Each structure stands twice: as structure tokens, then as C-alpha cells.
Amino acid sequence: MSDPVTLHDIYLARQRLAGQAARTPLILSQSLSLRFEAEVYLKLETLQPSGAFKLRGALNKIASLSSEQLERGVTTASTGNHGRAVAWAAKRLGARAVICLSELVPANKVAAIEALGAEARVIGRSQDDAFVEARRLVAEEGMALIEPFDDPLIAAGQGTIGLELMEDLPSLDRAFVGLSGGGLLGGIGRAVKGVNPRATVTGVSMQRGAAMIDSLAAGRPVEVEEEASLADSLGGGIGLDNRCTFALVREVMDDHYRVSEPAIARAMLHFFEQEKMLVEGAAAVGLAAIEEHDIDIRGQKVALIVSGNGVDAETLMRARALIDYPER
Template sequence: MTHAVTLATIHAAAERIAGEVVRTPLVPSPTLSERAGAPVFLKLETRQTTGSFKLRGATNAVLSLPPEARKVGIAAASTGNHGRGLAHAAARQGLRCIVCMSALVPENKVAAIRTLGAEIRIVGRSQDDAQDEVDRLVAEEGFTAIPPFDHPDVISGQGSIGLEIVADVADVEQVVVPLSGGGLFGGIAAAVKALRPLARMTGVSMERGPAMQLSLAAGRPVPVEELPTLADSLGGGIGLDNRHTFALARDLLDEVVLLAEAEIAAAIDHAYAAEQEIVEGGGAVGIGALLAGKLTVSGPTVLVVSGRNIDMALHRRIVSGAWEETPCPA
């Protein structure tokens, strides 16, 4: 199948965003390498300017806007990190930016977006509710929507991570990527598979509402209830009218791993205690999959650590052993 996102669009995105985003470090993890019995590396998108990989795709999309779209402004639904990246990119270009979020988005992420100058709309209790407000802004006020994942410019921007991974670990055999709407996974996988066709692409999500995994199992995008989870940045559906990321995941995924909440907490704790990194739940799932024995590692493996924007009170509870799992609503 032909995809709108290709190695060429990813290279173009990487050139476009150079100087606007950080080329993040890729570092070996002695502790995880010892556990896996093979070299394990961490791609630290935690070191990105806004604390998350989302800045890459958001910046590429903003810089690709036609002049007429810049006059009104941009809007997006977000679980937090996309909104933060978009707010930063919009501010750099002097554009009006409205970010719509559900009531489930942690307050620390809402506050960070507001600090960057974006307008905030809290709508409902799901990404779908927030997206309804974005659709209204587009239809009634002329805003341009820049979605968090299902957009070729966004996906291509995230794909720049894949170029960096292959440049830094030329013999990479497996790349493990947090899996949600599929923008991060699709971009990285498109780049890695083009350059290293035999490399294994593994997606990791949480057991509570793994939208892409459930959609792939059904053979089509399906609605998914958004549930409270430590991996809050992976929450939300993939969109019933998904045009790009579902097909990329379907064609490029080799395996999906799902984690329980306690396994995500263990990953956050390990990242802090052993890797000296503050990592949010959604960013830590690759580490969690390895620690839980759910990854098969036979050669050089890169875990994409996608973000650091965790509520610090929650982080303290987890790393001090005071966190207790909240029962999932029936």
C-alpha cells in the first residue's frame, strides 16, 4: 500500500525543523542491556524543548502552513503534549493557537500550554469531545486544524526520530515505540523500515484503552472508552475516519505489547532510579515492556522514551513507593 508519509517526506521534515527542535541524545542503558542480554539504548525525547517528541510534528505542520491559514490561526485536540508542542511552534511564528482538551488531561499539562500563550478549551471527558470543539472552530471560525497524529506533516515530523535512530545505531534490530494514535509509531516505523527493512518495530500501549491495538484487532478504527491511566498521553481513540496512522500501523507493526498500570509505574521508577531520567507514564512504556519480560531482545534495541511531562506529585508517589493503583471503573 502507498502511504502519504515516505522516507522523502520525513527527510524534508527533518530539514524543515532543523534549528527549531533538539536532536535528542540516544544513550546506552547498562542496566537494561544487562537484563536483556543485548545492547539496549534509550532515545531520550524527554530532552526535547517542550519535554516531548510532539514538538517535531507540530513544528513541521506549522512551518508547512500556507499564508492564508496563518492569518486566522490553528486549533487542535490534545492530551497535553501535542498542545504544548503546537503552542510553542505557534508562538515562534506569531500565530493564534487554541488547544482543546478533555477534563482527563492532567492540570500540569494544561498549565504548561497556557504558559506558552495558547488559548485553552476544556471540553467533555474524552479526546472525541475535545475534537468536536476543534471541528466547530474550523467550520464556523475558519481555523486550521493540526491534529495530534493523523496528519502527514505531523507524522513526517515525528519520523525524524527514526532517521536519528538509524544514524546513531546503524545495526539496530528492534525499535520499541509508545503506541497511541500512531503518529509517533507511524513516522518512526516509516523511516526505520525504509532504511533497515529487517528491523523489528514493536508498539507498546497500556491495557486501559489501547485504541490502536483494539482497532487493529478489529481490522478497522473502533471507538474506545478513555480510562484513567498512568500513561495518560496514550489515551484517546484513533478517530473513526482515520486516514493515515491506522494503515501505517497495520502495515509496519511487528508486535503490540500491553502493560498493566503496575508495570508502567515500575518503568517510571526504574527510569528515575537507574537511568536518572524523569519520564511520564506514556514515555516509559518501552522500559516497562522490557522490565516485564514482554519483549524479545536478540540484538541492538532502541527504546523511544517519548516524554517527561508527568505531574511531579504523582512522580514522587511512584518513586517513593507510595503510589497505589486506582481500580479501573467498571
Template structure:
């Protein structure tokens, strides 16, 4: 099974030090009281670009050769990876093109443009956008740095696992948002190598959960990409997935799926009780605790993965909307 190693994750931590934030972990009194065990929040939404993706993008970009840098980088994204790659590329003077579907929220498009990257909107899914990425790689010689299925991306995201184990050494369970698997694969390798008894749970939305469907099928499958409050968790895992699928299958203990109302409740709780603004994808761990879909038996860490939600949508959720259909 190809997967990154703890040493590669530790090397990534040294490589990206000073270029990304080491985000804090804080005890949540409200969630601890609810769960009956200490519950901590890992504040990765406070990362420089507003999401964890900067770790993997920076780690990958810093390992490009001079020739690869000269020809530029390209990727698909549901928003946060594109923003992270644009930030990392701008810092190194590298051209960056981000290909996205029409489902990506406008606020995420504008944030990527503001960092100087070129944007191409292709179709209504990441799989369709990936066709343009492949063309740019083949015809223009650009280097593809995908959102998750790449060893340097996985190793960069795995640095979060190192920090969690260091900050909460007795953690029994870690709740991780799950999409293509780069985040949870890296965290699982780091955490389980250091603490083999730790439980890693993946959280995703019920609408179009590609990794969950692929694990059920026993191999990567395509799913219909649907509108969801957890838009950062949308998209497929790639039928030719080479890194994250097998690692997730081997190391992730369980997957929990949430409906839109539960995700909305998670966003509201984080705002009202923790005084933090997060996007739907970041709220899934909290949502699972609130819904009683996770029953922790020891110290638990919920990862708040990003904050890049459209503020109008956030206001409507806070005011009681339970899904995208109520914001139109």
C-alpha cells in the first residue's frame, strides 16, 4: 500500500515552518459538557489562507524543480486548495492556474483571483475541471498539484496530526472532515504511527460523499456532485486514486455522514458557543457530536478545517436556515 511515512510528514513540518501557522488547540467547555469527555478544537480555520490546505500546497510547491517552477502549476479545487496553491505560488513567483466547477462559491473564486492566480470554470464537477488540468499538463508542460491525491500534499496535511498528538497527547479520538482523503490520510499516518491506539473518524455530508461510496464499493467510484453546505467536501476521489483511498481504507476507523440540517447546526454552535466563524466542511465534527452520531469514550479533538464561507450564507445559517435551499 503506497502511503506517506511519519518521517516524510516530519520533513514536511520542517520544510513549511515559518510559511504556515502552527494553529492552536483549545478545550471546548460546551462540547465537553455535552460529550462527557474533554473535547478540544483544533483551530486550523485560522490558517493564513483560512483553511488547512496551505500546508500541503506549500510542501508540494517547495519541492518543485527550477524547470517545473518556470512552467507553472495547475490544479482543480473546490476553493480552499486553489487559494492555498495561489498563495504558495505567489510567494515563490510561480504561475498558477486553478480549474474549478460552476458549483464553487463566488467568494472562493474572488479570493483566488485576489492572490494572482488564473481561474478557469469548467463544467459542474471537479472531474470535468480535471480534464482541463490534464490538457494544460500535456500541452503546456505545467505541473499538476492535485487537492489530495499526491504524496507531498498528504505529507503536508499530516503535519496537523503531529501537532494534535503533541498538544493533546492523551487524545483517544480525532474527528476529521473527509473529502478526497488527503487531510485524513496524512493525519491518520502521523497520529497512528505515534499513537497506534488513537481512533480516526472521517466526517462527510450525506449528499455526494465520494470516499464513503468508494469504500462501500471497495474501489474508487464516481458520485454525482451535489450542492451542499459542506461545499469543500465535494468532488470525487479520482478513479485512478493512487494514495488516499488505500490509506483511508487501512487507517480510518469509521466514517459518519451528516445531513444538511446537522451541518447547519454545527456552524451555529461553533459561532454561538465558541465565537468562531467556520464553513460547513469545518463544522462536521462538531455536528456529529451534537447529533449524537459520535459517542467519544475519551479525550476528543475536532478539527475546524476552514473558515472560507460566504458571509451572507453564514448570516442566514445563524438566523436559522438549515440548508442552501433556504438561502436563495
């Protein structure tokens, strides 16, 4: 079986994204470097125009569509950031967009999608429920489905983060990447391993509802029950008919950690208080893993993929309360 995503695919994606998605900065965190006796770098996908890394994959996919497909519009199911990215890319390319979301998606992310001119449809209690509506739009209205992760063009678009990372820090020892459907980790892992096979790619998921990790443990894609989390962007299944990312993640990921809600909360508040950054839970899980599991990174050059800024004041208050009153 051929590779679902190659290094060549990622270079082609970068060509499509030129002038569209931002090349985001990689900055050294003085506070984290001092604390962990390492060089800890932050890859700031929070500075994408849509506020998250998802823009890369969405643009790469939508830019590949024919003019006839663009005229019929695009649709997707999303936990928030992908929907926002599809809405942004569709508006840029003049296509109608319908974004299907579950009831677990925070209201601020729904509002951000609508502000970009897309229609947001809230359907059911899971991403799988939302996908039923998206697939109906494909079947009945001929809209193009923009997969959140399980598409080689999506994963290749996210992989451009890995290219930038290795160009800016070719001596990278380890990258910590949030793991959900696998498009982000799979794409980054392919790029990083393609340049430096000795670099370690570490995935991080929330404690419960980690579909990819449960699927890897089972040896096949499995369903999981979604639960509310500060890292809501990491929710959702990987699809029982997963065609791309299950195999990709299994190949490029070296190790994995699950993190608790208090650990995610502490990491979010570190970014807010020490780095002066608004960072959503899914973007803070790399730091959460290092702290909660006491991972020894001394002397290493480490990158944390800070994947998105989709957080509001209410969520930050919940994070603070979780730390101050953990039994509540």
C-alpha cells in the first residue's frame, strides 16, 4: 500500500498555501526553557488568520476543487476550528459553506463561524451526528465534503507546519502535538520524520474520549463516547472507515500521553499568565503532558505545537476554578 501522505504531497501543499496561510513564528519560551532545563519552542498556529492550524488543510483541499465544485459549495462536520477554517477558506474562494456542529461545540466557536458568512447547523450530541447532516448535503445538494482530518490533502496541508518547524529548528529533538483525528500529528510527523528520522513525535490526548489512541490499542478504528473537555477540539471519532490518518499516525508517532482536565487547565493558565497568550485547551496539551507526567526533556530542543486560540473568558474561568476547586 502506498503512503497516504508523502513529503512530496506536503511540499505541493505549501505551494498552494503560499500567500494564503501564514508562515507562523517559532519562538523560544524563556519561562519553560528555564523550568525544564531545555530549549522549549512554541509554534504559534494561533496567529493564522482563522486562529488555528486547521486553515492549512482546509485551504489545501478547497484550492484543489474544480470551479463546478466550488459553485455547489462546501460542507463539513467540525468541533469548531476546522469549521472556522473551512468558512474562512470558502469565503476567500467565493464558495457557500455549511458547517455542521454538535451541541458540545462552545458557543464562541459557533459565533466565529457565522461571523465569516458560513451557515452553522448544530446537530446532535457528537461529531458523528453532525457528519450525518454533512453527508446528506453532499448526497442531496452536491456539496463538496471537506473532511476534518481523514483526507490526504488535509493532512498534507497540516504537514506544512512540520516543514516550517524543521527549517527553523533542524536540530529539533522532540515535538509535542495534540492528537485527535490525526491530520495534524500525521502531517507534522511525516514532515519531521522525512527530514530527521531520529526526532521524536509525541502525541497528546485528553484523558477520556481519545478515539485515535483507543483505536490504535484495538488495532482498528473504534467508536468512543465523546465527553466535554477543556480540550474540546480533540473530541470526535476517527471514522470506522478511516482511510488515511489511522495508518499515518501509527507509522509516524513515537509515543503518546493522556492528560487530565486539571493538567490542561494549568497549562492554559500558564500560557495566559506567563506567555501572555490566549490558548485553547487542545493547544496546551503538550505542556500539560510534560508537567503531569514529569517528562524529562533536559538538554533537548523541544517544540510545542500551539494549535489554536479558540478560547473565551468563560472557559478560562472554568480552567481557573478547576485548579482552585478540583473537587467541584
